[in-house]
Amino acid sequence: MTPSLETRNLTIRFGGHVAVDSVSCAFVPGTLTAIVGPNGAGKTTYFNLISGQLKASAGEVFLHGEDLSSLPAPLRTRRGLGRAFQLTNLFPNLTVMENVRLAVQSRARLGLNLWSIWSNHRELLGKAEEVLEMVALADKRDVAASALPHGDQRKLEVAILIALEPEVFMFDEPTAGMSVDEVPVILDLIRKLKAERDKTILLVEHKMDVVRELADRIIVLHNGALVADGEPEAVIASPVVQEAYLGVEVKA
Amino acid sequence: MLRSVLSNDFPRSRVLTALLVVIVLGLAFAPFLFPGAKSLSVAAKILVFIVLVASYDLLLGYTGIVSFAHTMFFGIGAYGIAIALARLGPTWGAVAVGVVTGLAVSLVLSFVIGLFSLRVKAIFYAMITLAVAAAFQTLASQLSDFTGGEDGLTFKVPEMLSPGFSLAEEPFLGASLDGKLISYYLLFFVAVALFLVMLRIVNSPFGRVLQAIRENDFRAEALGYRTVIYRTLSNVLGAGFATLAGAMLALWLRYNGPDTSLSFEIMLDILLMVVIGGMGTMYGAIVGSTVFILTQSYLQDLMKLASGGVAHLPAVGGFLSALLSPDRWLLWLGVLFVLSVYYFPTGIVGKLRTRALGGTRRA
Ligand SMILES: Nc1ncnc2c1ncn2[C@@H]1O[C@H](COP(=O)(O)OP(=O)(O)OP(=O)(O)O)[C@@H](O)[C@H]1O
Numbered sequence: 001m002t003p004s005l006e007t008r009n010l011t012i013r014f015g016g017h018v019a020v021d022s023v024s025c026a027f028v029p030g031t032l033t034a035i036v037g038p039n040g041a042g043k044t045t046y047f048n049l050i051s052g053q054l055k056a057s058a059g060e061v062f063l064h065g066e067d068l069s070s071l072p073a074p075l076r077t078r079r080g081l082g083r084a085f086q087l088t089n090l091f092p093n094l095t096v097m098e099n100v101r102l103a104v105q106s107r108a109r110l111g112l113n114l115w116s117i118w119s120n121h122r123e124l125l126g127k128a129e130e131v132l133e134m135v136a137l138a139d140k141r142d143v144a145a146s147a148l149p150h151g152d153q154r155k156l157e158v159a160i161l162i163a164l165e166p167e168v169f170m171f172d173e174p175t176a177g178m179s180v181d182e183v184p185v186i187l188d189l190i191r192k193l194k195a196e197r198d199k200t201i202l203l204v205e206h207k208m209d210v211v212r213e214l215a216d217r218i219i220v221l222h223n224g225a226l227v228a229d230g231e232p233e234a235v236i237a238s239p240v241v242q243e244a245y246l247g248v249e250v251k252a
Numbered sequence: 253m254l255r256s257v258l259s260n261d262f263p264r265s266r267v268l269t270a271l272l273v274v275i276v277l278g279l280a281f282a283p284f285l286f287p288g289a290k291s292l293s294v295a296a297k298i299l300v301f302i303v304l305v306a307s308y309d310l311l312l313g314y315t316g317i318v319s320f321a322h323t324m325f326f327g328i329g330a331y332g333i334a335i336a337l338a339r340l341g342p343t344w345g346a347v348a349v350g351v352v353t354g355l356a357v358s359l360v361l362s363f364v365i366g367l368f369s370l371r372v373k374a375i376f377y378a379m380i381t382l383a384v385a386a387a388f389q390t391l392a393s394q395l396s397d398f399t400g401g402e403d404g405l406t407f408k409v410p411e412m413l414s415p416g417f418s419l420a421e422e423p424f425l426g427a428s429l430d431g432k433l434i435s436y437y438l439l440f441f442v443a444v445a446l447f448l449v450m451l452r453i454v455n456s457p458f459g460r461v462l463q464a465i466r467e468n469d470f471r472a473e474a475l476g477y478r479t480v481i482y483r484t485l486s487n488v489l490g491a492g493f494a495t496l497a498g499a500m501l502a503l504w505l506r507y508n509g510p511d512t513s514l515s516f517e518i519m520l521d522i523l524l525m526v527v528i529g530g531m532g533t534m535y536g537a538i539v540g541s542t543v544f545i546l547t548q549s550y551l552q553d554l555m556k557l558a559s560g561g562v563a564h565l566p567a568v569g570g571f572l573s574a575l576l577s578p579d580r581w582l583l584w585l586g587v588l589f590v591l592s593v594y595y596f597p598t599g600i601v602g603k604l605r606t607r608a609l610g611g612t613r614r615a
Pocket residue numbers: 014019037038039040041042043044045046086
């Protein structure tokens with residue numbers, strides 16, 4: 001199958017430190033790729049380069065063959081790159097509903113509509129409600145995002161990404177800091193996305209059991225470089241991972 | 253119907269609703285309820301400032317942009333009218349030319365300032381606007397052939413609006429039906445219309461994006477909103493409405509000079525009115541302008557009364573009456589505002605809404 005997203009020699013330097021080091025990788029629709037690596041390996045930074053939050057020092061990002069490298073983040077989002085953040089990143093004083101609806105509205109390209117009444121857009125409301133049901137936040141729709149407990153904020157973070165309906169989903173440790181009984185909701189969601197078969201899913205995850213269950217493929221980043229790539233079992237068994245990643249994992 | 257007029261953004265507090273109804277009715281019937289030249293001028297000033305403060309709320313309260321150039325756009329509107337009427341004579345055509353020219357200048361200027369400087373950090377943007385506003389003020393007083401310099405411009409307004417014009421010989425319900433009355437109602441209906449338009453804008457999908465940008469511009473970008481475009485548009489809209497408020501002021505005063513529409517003092521007043529009323533609420537503009545201007549206009553009178561009242565008290569009378577002397581009114585105004593900001597950090601509207609929420613939860 002032809003890849004949707006592709007990075008070629010993607011690199012960023014912070015001063016002398018190379019945080020992402022010439023990463024070339026292609027991602028295919030219908031595949032969930034887990035990105036693993038120790039803390040500080042450059043996983044989040046790699047996402048930031050793809051979605052445009054950071055500007056690459058070198059290399060390119062392609063979506064369906066189109067070079068997105070010179071586009072700012074909002075335009076990459078509009079092309080179909082969707083991003084959930086490792087550090088929860090919400091609109092704190094807006095309600096849960098408003099947070100999600102802003103994503104639905106962006107998807108519907110209604111942002112520059114100055115004259116209709118926002119609360120009259122039933123279609124946005126319906127869509128947003130649907131997403132809130134999916135993450136089990138429907139009963140908290142009128143609560144301000146900042147008033148939610150941590151686990152619910154993580155769910156909202158994911159809900160916003162789902163509401164955006166991107167083609168490429170980038171999850172950055174979506175279950176980090178969640179309680180055990182909240183995790184399955186998120187994992188179910190990711191399974192559902194996988195089942196749709198036309199989505200490209202990138203998942204940064206530290207929990208090896210989750211990776212083993214969900215991933216079709218694993219890539220390993222270490223000191224910013226891509227050091228392993230392949231079938232989950234093979235990658236996990238490879239010496240480079242045992243040493244570079246699992247070694248650290250055991251210590252952590 | 254009402255839902256659509258208010259863009260489904262109701263006051264959401266019974267006390268606030270009552271307060272707004274009282275203010276709006278008071279303004280609607282001001283010529284009959286409070287006869288006299290001073291009270292009508294105060295009411296007209298409130299109308300102008302409701303529009304001006306609401307336009308600033310669009311910028312500061314909704315988009316989170318701190319700008320000190322708002323009085324510049326207010327001034328451009330006032331100068332537009334003043335210069336057009338002074339040069340072209342007191343016709344409605346000249347009024348139209350003044351409004352359109354003022355708007356055009358403001359829109360271009362706010363667009364350019366917005367586009368070039370809204371990318372920088374908020375504090376730098378505030379400083380840039382301060383510098384631009386100061387430069388504009390100097391320019392306005394330097395170009396005295398055009399603007400009347402420090403003295404400003406006095407001009408005639410279309411006959412229908414001039415005090416000499418009279419609709420009927422007999423006064424009606426105690427108010428004389430003259431050009432001043434017509435001017436007042438022109439201001440009233442324009443203010444109502446402009447306020448409702450702004451209320452609609454902040455409750456549109458666009459308005460929600462502005463709030464999102466205020467809350468977290470980084471995430472707004474990640475959602476696909478190009479914040480520069482939204483910020484610039486918000487800047488242009490705010491400037492446009494401020495310009496119209498300036499035009500209203502000039503038509504009412506039949507005069508414009510740097511002190512009436514450009515001074516930095518007005519900028520501070522606007523800031524206080526937004527904060528006292530409640531940022532990011534729109535209704536705060538109505539409440540804030542009314543409370544502020546009434547206090548500003550009548551505090552001195554009130555203090556004269558109080559000062560006379562306490563003068564005869566033994567021992568402390570002299571001290572109290574000195575403290576309450578009308579000359580100290582600015583001090584008391586300051587104290588009042590510090591207290592109100594301290595006790596109502598979310599403004600009067602914010603406070604009333606929180607109270608209303610608490611009430612329903614307890615019930
Ligand atoms: N904006 C920045 N400026 C300077 N250094 C940065 C910046 N962003 C990231 N880095 C550095 O780049 C390296 C990679 O960080 P990154 O956050 O991508 O790691 P990660 O793999 O996501 O780690 P974790 O598992 O802890 O989330 C780190 O050394 C970090 O300090």
